[in-house]
Amino acid sequence: MLVGRRLAIAALRSAVDAAGGGAGGVVLLAGEAGMGKTALASKAVAYAKARGAAAVWGTCWGGDGAPGFWPWIQVMRALAADADGTGEAVLAGLTGVSAERGGGLGDESAIRFRTYDLTATYLRSRAAQRPLVVVLDDLHWADVSSLRLLVFLARQLHDAAALVIGTYRDVEVTAGDHPARPLLAELAGQAELIRLTGLAADEVGQLIEKVCGEPPQAPLIQAVHDRTAGNPFFAQQIARLLAADPSDRPASAR
Numbered sequence: 001m002l003v004g005r006r007l008a009i010a011a012l013r014s015a016v017d018a019a020g021g022g023a024g025g026v027v028l029l030a031g032e033a034g035m036g037k038t039a040l041a042s043k044a045v046a047y048a049k050a051r052g053a054a055a056v057w058g059t060c061w062g063g064d065g066a067p068g069f070w071p072w073i074q075v076m077r078a079l080a081a082d083a084d085g086t087g088e089a090v091l092a093g094l095t096g097v098s099a100e101r102g103g104g105l106g107d108e109s110a111i112r113f114r115t116y117d118l119t120a121t122y123l124r125s126r127a128a129q130r131p132l133v134v135v136l137d138d139l140h141w142a143d144v145s146s147l148r149l150l151v152f153l154a155r156q157l158h159d160a161a162a163l164v165i166g167t168y169r170d171v172e173v174t175a176g177d178h179p180a181r182p183l184l185a186e187l188a189g190q191a192e193l194i195r196l197t198g199l200a201a202d203e204v205g206q207l208i209e210k211v212c213g214e215p216p217q218a219p220l221i222q223a224v225h226d227r228t229a230g231n232p233f234f235a236q237q238i239a240r241l242l243a244a245d246p247s248d249r250p251a252s253a254r
Contacts, residue, residue, distance in 0.1 A: 027193075053132060139166045151186055
């Protein structure tokens with residue numbers, strides 16, 4: 001349930017429209033957990049599909065065991081159904097970079113660059129046939145190789161009908177010595193950054209009304225806003241509890 005994100009939605013739609021006209025790139029949605037980053041990306045995908053674009057999704061894995069390039073592997077699997085086999089070749093490159101070291105292609109950095117270039121060329125080719133939107137969700141969990149590829153693509157898609165939307169929790173990335181921090185900082189200089197913060201009190205009131213079906217009183221709005229700092233997810237959870245049991249409300253709002 002999206003409330004109070006009018007500017008972010010407008011910016012995403014503008015980026016989708018620009019990509020459809022051949023001026024693609026990267027948009028980053030940053031904010032703490034519960035701010036609606038994934039919901040906004042989904043809304044952008046729906047908007048793009050309604051305008052004839054293709055859309056694919058890759059989600060980073062927060063646990064152990066995921067291979068390098070995992071979100072990109074998901075994206076390429078979704079795109080690899082083409083008849084000429086190019087997508088399969090890109091997928092093979094992403095899944096077998098380390099295996100190619102002995103194949104006479106040079107050192108590891110050269111192999112990786114070849115894989116990045118092949119990926120960029122393939123995405124540009126697909127986008128030339130039909131505008132393309134790629135979503136990479138939860139980049140705070142991405143491996144370094146995936147982020148380096150995204151940085152590379154940010155420089156390659158500015159004149160292509162392809163848009164990459166990435167989401168990440170900026171609080172996690174900026175705290176401590178997070179491995180993604182320098183790459184996301186570099187990427188932010190080449191991408192459009194949309195930073196999501198907490199909702200205003202009146203927007204929290206709108207959210208409560210949508211969930212509960214009736215306008216809440218001002219003390220209740222303020223109590224929920226103070227308790228959640230405007231975090232949409234937490235405010236919505238409280239609103240659902242109130243909808244289930246109106247008597248279960250903060251004492252200050254009674």
